[in-house]
Amino acid sequence: MTAAGKHQVSRTETPRRSGRPGRAGIRDVAAAAGVSITTVSDALNGKGRLPDATRSHVREVAERLGYRPSAAARTLRTGKSGLIGLTVTTYGDEPFTFTEFAYFAEMARAATSAALARGYALVILPATSRHDVWSNVALDGTVVIDPSDQDPVVTELVRQGLPVVSDGRPAGALPVTAWVDNDHRAAVLDLLDHLAAAGARRIGLLTGTTTDTYTRLSTTAYLHWCERVGQDPVYESYPAHDPCAGAVAADRLLARPDRPDAVYGLFDPNGTDLLAAARRYGLRVPEDLLLVCCSESTVYAATEPPITTLSLKPRHIGTAVVQLLIDAIEGVEHDGPVEQVIPTELIVRTSSQRRPPRTTVSAPRSPSRD
Amino acid sequence: MTAAGKHQVSRTETPRRSGRPGRAGIRDVAAAAGVSITTVSDALNGKGRLPDATRSHVREVAERLGYRPSAAARTLRTGKSGLIGLTVTTYGDEPFTFTEFAYFAEMARAATSAALARGYALVILPATSRHDVWSNVALDGTVVIDPSDQDPVVTELVRQGLPVVSDGRPAGALPVTAWVDNDHRAAVLDLLDHLAAAGARRIGLLTGTTTDTYTRLSTTAYLHWCERVGQDPVYESYPAHDPCAGAVAADRLLARPDRPDAVYGLFDPNGTDLLAAARRYGLRVPEDLLLVCCSESTVYAATEPPITTLSLKPRHIGTAVVQLLIDAIEGVEHDGPVEQVIPTELIVRTSSQRRPPRTTVSAPRSPSRD
DNA sequence: CTGAAAGCGCTAACAA
DNA sequence: TTGTTAGCGCTTTCAG
Numbered sequence: 001m002t003a004a005g006k007h008q009v010s011r012t013e014t015p016r017r018s019g020r021p022g023r024a025g026i027r028d029v030a031a032a033a034g035v036s037i038t039t040v041s042d043a044l045n046g047k048g049r050l051p052d053a054t055r056s057h058v059r060e061v062a063e064r065l066g067y068r069p070s071a072a073a074r075t076l077r078t079g080k081s082g083l084i085g086l087t088v089t090t091y092g093d094e095p096f097t098f099t100e101f102a103y104f105a106e107m108a109r110a111a112t113s114a115a116l117a118r119g120y121a122l123v124i125l126p127a128t129s130r131h132d133v134w135s136n137v138a139l140d141g142t143v144v145i146d147p148s149d150q151d152p153v154v155t156e157l158v159r160q161g162l163p164v165v166s167d168g169r170p171a172g173a174l175p176v177t178a179w180v181d182n183d184h185r186a187a188v189l190d191l192l193d194h195l196a197a198a199g200a201r202r203i204g205l206l207t208g209t210t211t212d213t214y215t216r217l218s219t220t221a222y223l224h225w226c227e228r229v230g231q232d233p234v235y236e237s238y239p240a241h242d243p244c245a246g247a248v249a250a251d252r253l254l255a256r257p258d259r260p261d262a263v264y265g266l267f268d269p270n271g272t273d274l275l276a277a278a279r280r281y282g283l284r285v286p287e288d289l290l291l292v293c294c295s296e297s298t299v300y301a302a303t304e305p306p307i308t309t310l311s312l313k314p315r316h317i318g319t320a321v322v323q324l325l326i327d328a329i330e331g332v333e334h335d336g337p338v339e340q341v342i343p344t345e346l347i348v349r350t351s352s353q354r355r356p357p358r359t360t361v362s363a364p365r366s367p368s369r370d
Numbered sequence: 371m372t373a374a375g376k377h378q379v380s381r382t383e384t385p386r387r388s389g390r391p392g393r394a395g396i397r398d399v400a401a402a403a404g405v406s407i408t409t410v411s412d413a414l415n416g417k418g419r420l421p422d423a424t425r426s427h428v429r430e431v432a433e434r435l436g437y438r439p440s441a442a443a444r445t446l447r448t449g450k451s452g453l454i455g456l457t458v459t460t461y462g463d464e465p466f467t468f469t470e471f472a473y474f475a476e477m478a479r480a481a482t483s484a485a486l487a488r489g490y491a492l493v494i495l496p497a498t499s500r501h502d503v504w505s506n507v508a509l510d511g512t513v514v515i516d517p518s519d520q521d522p523v524v525t526e527l528v529r530q531g532l533p534v535v536s537d538g539r540p541a542g543a544l545p546v547t548a549w550v551d552n553d554h555r556a557a558v559l560d561l562l563d564h565l566a567a568a569g570a571r572r573i574g575l576l577t578g579t580t581t582d583t584y585t586r587l588s589t590t591a592y593l594h595w596c597e598r599v600g601q602d603p604v605y606e607s608y609p610a611h612d613p614c615a616g617a618v619a620a621d622r623l624l625a626r627p628d629r630p631d632a633v634y635g636l637f638d639p640n641g642t643d644l645l646a647a648a649r650r651y652g653l654r655v656p657e658d659l660l661l662v663c664c665s666e667s668t669v670y671a672a673t674e675p676p677i678t679t680l681s682l683k684p685r686h687i688g689t690a691v692v693q694l695l696i697d698a699i700e701g702v703e704h705d706g707p708v709e710q711v712i713p714t715e716l717i718v719r720t721s722s723q724r725r726p727p728r729t730t731v732s733a734p735r736s737p738s739r740d
Numbered sequence: 741c742t743g744a745a746a747g748c749g750c751t752a753a754c755a756a
Numbered sequence: 757t758t759g760t761t762a763g764c765g766c767t768t769t770c771a772g
Binding site: 025027037038041042045047069072073077078 | 764765766767768
């Protein structure tokens with residue numbers, strides 16, 4: 001059935017040798033099914049219009065032989081790998097910091113699910129990865145978390161023509177394909193209003209020394225708010241990637257002569273740190289000190305007292321980012337903008353309510369009800 | 371310099387067409403540098419013994435052209451992709467549960483770093499991934515977290531001849547290449563002894579209804595210990611993947627008529643849940659109730675009181691697992707066993723010390739000292 | 741509607 | 757030493 005010695009030279013007497021021993025190739029399947037390799041490819045990928053009988057027969061044979069198409073060959077041929085990079089910022093040698101754990105974990109989890117549902121898988125690639133690692137993996141596109149201004153990785157990826165979607169609006173003129181972010185400014189203003197409504201007279205801020213967009217926007221919003229209401233800013237900064245520095249900064253904030261009667265902490269562990277500091281200074285929460293922190297952790301529902309948190313909705317963000325990226329990869333045109341703002345959520349708990357909801361409280365050790 | 375029309379037939383008048391527009395191929399580099407593609411390949415990969423001049427010249431030209439080798443082509447040719455799968459258990463549609471966040475995040479973080487240091491990248495692949503996703507990515511090997519007995523994914527991977535290293539000793543006769551785990555039994559026994567030494571008379575357990583190895587081994591160890599010391603087991607189980615169920619189970623445990631005077635919680639959030647439950651019942655920690663939970667979270671250093679935790683050392687595990695896997699991939703022979711046991715660490719804090727370092731404690735409500 | 745053949749971009753034998 | 761060539765396993769025009 002095959003024209004043997006026409007004008008082929010070397011391929012005479014090895015009719016079916018599979019590449020690696022043990023794994024069946026498409027040729028093996030074709031031979032076993034008595035069809036051509038084209039038919040096998042089409043049958044398995046649902047491409048051509050073959051009779052259903054042929055299709056199912058081929059599928060059956062492939063199954064029986066344990067045939068697995070080679071991802072590398074397909075990628076080489078089609079130019080699509082089905083792989084999406086997930087680029088995380090690094091501090092020192094480690095990808096992402098401890099304070100970002102919950103956020104990152106939630107975000108990555110949602111991103112993984114969303115990607116999977118559309119047939120893609122995620123590759124974790126720290127931004128500072130060795131160059132050879134980046135070029136060793138065929139990516140269809142990349143999600144970048146919080147890219148810095150002029151990020152060399154993003155620039156390079158875009159130059160290669162790969163779609164890049166960022167979590168966090170890109171600083172500077174970074175040419176990303178799309179981005180997803182919260183409205184940090186609005187979130188902070190809202191939250192400060194909430195605290196003021198609960199009776200706060202002097203609101204303090206626990207912020208970071210880092211220059212990432214989140215920290216910068218949030219801090220700026222705080223300063224604007226202070227200016228608007230005529231309050232002197234009261235804040236302490238610390239390197240957010242140092243897990244111990246937070247506790248020290250929290251302590252410093254409450255030790256100030258102009259001690260605030262309410263505090264917002266920008267980072268996840270700030271809640272427990274501030275609570276601990278408050279105990280050290282004999283401050284009751286929420287009676288003497290109102291507390292809010294930005295966190296995705298559920299532990300704050302069970303602390304004493306439960307602490308009000310601002311959620312950035314990392315799951316929404318993870319999902320949105322991946323959808324946008326895959327749309328770009330697959331060439332889906334978007335009518336709307338390629339910028340997406342995800343609303344935040346303020347989860348109000350006892351720590352930010354001067355009048356707690358419970359009615360029956362046996363008089364605590366503080367006799368003063370006002 | 372190149373012999374043009376010797377005995378080539380079809381390749382006469384297209385000297386340099388690159389595959390995709392915009393990206394330079396190895397041929398373009400060869401042409402631009404005036405050498406053959408082999409020389410380019412060797413120069414860039416540090417393979418052959420070329421003069422340093424040629425090598426640097428080629429590198430320079432490649433750089434200038436913005437040449438990036440095609441990962442797909444290299445993978446197809448060499449059979450190595452530089453990609454390692456990180457398989458996580460799934461609950462519902464989501465990869466890993468909330469209670470495993472801190473553990474997973476730490477473990478994945480360490481694994482990512484370790485892989486990167488050896489030139490590999492990690493691909494997140496939930497165990498329940500669609501089959502087509504698995505076969506769409508060329509993996510050199512896989513890390514499996516807590517594989518279940520007869521795990522079909524592992525079985526399939528091993529059948530394909532891929533090395534598989536598991537975090538958690540494999541249940542049943544799962545043919546993994548290597549595994550890394552803690553000695554959960556010893557850890558629990560140690561911890562119970564610690565509580566008993568602190569004065570616990572009746573130790574309770576907060577455990578899971580799931581059948582994974584960790585839960586099973588830990589629970590069994592607890593039962594053994596109870597038998598040994600002649601204590602009636604006091605425990606509550608709940609589905610660990612449900613974040614709310616833990617609080618309810620903690621409450622149930624402390625509401626029992628045979629209320630324990632010490633509790634060990636197997637899962638991360640148990641500490642805060644138990645603390646909250648203790649407050650509801652007016653139990654002081656550690657005076658009326660000793661508390662320990664298994665957690666990687668630092669929040670327990672700042673709770674009131676700080677809670678003693680058992681750390682499973684996920685970073686050690688993540689690193690070890692990846693090292694073992696890459697060794698297997700690269701054919702490094704191990705003299706030692708391919709089973710590695712990572713020691714746990716009990717971080718003792720106030721919650722498990724009946725005599726806290728502070729000297730002034732008003733007499734607890736239980737007058738009976740014997 | 742099916743099959744043969746041409747590569748995708750690279751590496752590793754071999755030939756010069 | 758450097759260059760030529762044959763594929764890795766698959767998809768995909770293009771003939772039949």
